[in-house]
Amino acid sequence: MGNLFDLAAKLRGMSKKVDSKITGVLHESGKRIILDSKTNHDYNTRSGDLENSQHYAVEGNVLEIFFGVYYAPYIELGTKNKDGSQRIRPRLFVWNALQRELPVMLKNLKELKI
Secondary structure, eight states, X not given: OHHHHHHHHXXXXXXXXXXXXXHXXXXXXXXXXXXXXXXXXXXXXXXXXXXXXXXXXXXXXXXEEEOSSTTHHHHHHOEEOTTSOEEEXXXXXXXXXXXXXXXXXXXXXXXXXX
């Protein structure tokens, strides 16, 4: 029975090590995505509030991008008039930053030494 408990303890230790390395990759990607979306956009900024409100968080093995201004999704995804015509065209500044970062993130995850 002792060997089984030793093996379980080793596996838990390995799991924590893997989670820590994945979390590190996600933090680095989060920083790059935020920087990219703040600097590579095609909307006219007036106050800088949208750029300054962009943040990321890593919870477990999940990377979240969020904003502190209510209108961020309207700029990102655009809006439509009641008749379905485009009112504000989508800017996709976060989506584009994520698309640019995704190959780098996947490469870094594949190269983890575990």
